[in-house]
Amino acid sequence: MKIAILLFERMAAQDAVGPYEVFRCVPGWELEFVGKRAGEVRCEGGLGLLVDRALDQVSEADAVVVPGGRGSDVLLDDEAVLAWLREIDATTKWTISVCTGALLLGAAGLLEGKRATSNWQALEELPKYGAEPVGGRWVEDGKTITAAGVTAGIDMALHLAGREAGREVAQAVQLGIEYDPDPPFDSGSPEKAPTAVVQAVAAASRANRA
Amino acid sequence: MKIAILLFERMAAQDAVGPYEVFRCVPGWELEFVGKRAGEVRCEGGLGLLVDRALDQVSEADAVVVPGGRGSDVLLDDEAVLAWLREIDATTKWTISVCTGALLLGAAGLLEGKRATSNWQALEELPKYGAEPVGGRWVEDGKTITAAGVTAGIDMALHLAGREAGREVAQAVQLGIEYDPDPPFDSGSPEKAPTAVVQAVAAASRANRA
Numbered sequence: 001m002k003i004a005i006l007l008f009e010r011m012a013a014q015d016a017v018g019p020y021e022v023f024r025c026v027p028g029w030e031l032e033f034v035g036k037r038a039g040e041v042r043c044e045g046g047l048g049l050l051v052d053r054a055l056d057q058v059s060e061a062d063a064v065v066v067p068g069g070r071g072s073d074v075l076l077d078d079e080a081v082l083a084w085l086r087e088i089d090a091t092t093k094w095t096i097s098v099c100t101g102a103l104l105l106g107a108a109g110l111l112e113g114k115r116a117t118s119n120w121q122a123l124e125e126l127p128k129y130g131a132e133p134v135g136g137r138w139v140e141d142g143k144t145i146t147a148a149g150v151t152a153g154i155d156m157a158l159h160l161a162g163r164e165a166g167r168e169v170a171q172a173v174q175l176g177i178e179y180d181p182d183p184p185f186d187s188g189s190p191e192k193a194p195t196a197v198v199q200a201v202a203a204a205s206r207a208n209r210a
Numbered sequence: 211m212k213i214a215i216l217l218f219e220r221m222a223a224q225d226a227v228g229p230y231e232v233f234r235c236v237p238g239w240e241l242e243f244v245g246k247r248a249g250e251v252r253c254e255g256g257l258g259l260l261v262d263r264a265l266d267q268v269s270e271a272d273a274v275v276v277p278g279g280r281g282s283d284v285l286l287d288d289e290a291v292l293a294w295l296r297e298i299d300a301t302t303k304w305t306i307s308v309c310t311g312a313l314l315l316g317a318a319g320l321l322e323g324k325r326a327t328s329n330w331q332a333l334e335e336l337p338k339y340g341a342e343p344v345g346g347r348w349v350e351d352g353k354t355i356t357a358a359g360v361t362a363g364i365d366m367a368l369h370l371a372g373r374e375a376g377r378e379v380a381q382a383v384q385l386g387i388e389y390d391p392d393p394p395f396d397s398g399s400p401e402k403a404p405t406a407v408v409q410a411v412a413a414a415s416r417a418n419r420a
Contacts, residue, residue, distance in 0.1 A: 012231065013227045013231060014227055014228065014230075014231035014387065017224055017227040018224065020223060020224075020255060021222065021223060021224035021255070021360065021361075024254065024255030031255060031256060031257070032256075033258070040260055044234065045230060045231070045234030045235075046241060046242075046243075046262075047241070047243060047259065047260070048243070048259065048260025048262070049257065049258065049259060049260070050250055050257070050258025050260065052258070099388075119388060120388060137392045148388050149388025150231065150387040150388050150389070151231075151364065151387050151388055151389045151390075151391065152388055152390075154391070154393070155391060155392050155393050155394065158393055158395060162394060162395065167395070168404075168406070168407055170397075171395050171404065172397075172410055172411050172414075174393060174395055174397040174398050175397050175398060175399070175400065175403045175407055175408065175411050176359075176360075176411055177359065177398075178309075178330060178358050178359025178361060178398055178399065179360070179391075179393055179398040180347070180361075180362075180398030180399040180402065181361065181364070181389075181393070181398070182347045182365050183364070183368055183384060183389055183391070184365065184369045184372060184380070185368060185372065185377070185380055185384055187380075187381035187382075187384040187385050188384050188388055188389040188390025188391070189385070189390040190385065193384070193385045194378075194381065197381045197385055198385065200378075201382050201385050201386055204382075
């Protein structure tokens with residue numbers, strides 16, 4: 001499979017790198033990094049990533065991955081990016097988002113009538129785009145796969161690796177990246193985190209958006 | 211804390227980006243990306259990352275993170291890198307590796323007499339450097355923290371965030387990156403993966419090194 005990963009300013013690096021690290025380990029899968037223009041973008045937190053091909057250089061792919069992060073807000077009315085998403089989606093076998101990347105798919109009109117997920121704080125925005133918000137680490141509806149926040153991209157990518165390349169290949173990739181998660185806290189979802197922590201994170205997000 | 215993350219050719223992007231995504235969310239923590247020279251490096255799989263500062267521009271840090279990946283092999287006898295690791299370690303509160311980054315710490319003489327971990331396939335190389343191989347997602351011995359393969363960097367980073375910034379901050383970060391892992395397979399360690407999968411991954415690694 002040829003997979004195009006969209007990169008943009010103020011994205012969350014992990015949203016792209018999680019699926020990337022899984023997909024690059026699947027024999028025969030090829031990745032390319034696409035953005036508004038070739039050259040560097042800076043992620044939330046400052047890491048620089050390199051866009052290798054501009055949008056107009058990539059008109060088809062077997063799969064497209066759309067990450068999220070604070071910078072996705074800016075792209076919600078960027079007609080060049082939304083038009084590219086529609087164009088590439090017309091060629092893909094799989095159209096994929098991680099975190100608030102789902103809102104970009106929505107803004108491009110690609111979630112109409114679909115079940116979808118996103119970052120837990122963005123779920124309520126999905127109906128705006130005609131999508132039905134659903135919980136879980138990822139949601140597959142037709143050819144569209146939406147993953148929950150940030151690290152959910154790893155789980156989603158292993159799912160797709162298994163679906164396309166078979167269970168044993170996906171298991172080998174999981175072993176290769178030693179993905180045997182054992183977080184020191186159990187605070188990764190609003191249902192599991194202490195109430196005070198959920199409130200603090202929600203308040204910080206509101207402040208950041210204001 | 212000021213945290214220096216080492217970037218190099220053919221590193222595994224996830225090794226650096228996992229801890230990065232956690233650390234960047236801790237209020238007041240600053241990250242910088244250091245490498246042999248400023249400019250791009252290409253990770254295993256082709257993703258370009260940007261080195262912002264050359265080794266000789268960074269002579270102190272509160273923490274240093276050394277990722278792994280195939281390219282770490284090449285650095286095992288790169289005296290400029292090893293000397294920098296010793297120099298920076300003399301200034302750090304925490305010296306950290308992910309995956310085969312542990313072998314770089316070892317080659318720099320920084321694991322002598324320490325308990326440490328690494329990628330499951332590299333554990334047997336640790337005694338060469340005077341280290342005692344230990345299982346688990348991460349091992350803290352004095353100021354040295356070594357994480358297991360690739361994705362273990364996320365668990366390790368949450369541990370350090372909790373240790374330095376407190377449990378509630380670490381829980382908030384975990385919720386922010388929605389780290390509530392739920393892999394579709396249970397194949398992330400050699401103890402859990404099917405024997406045929408373990409053998410296939412080990413054989414592929416041997417072939418890659420040959």
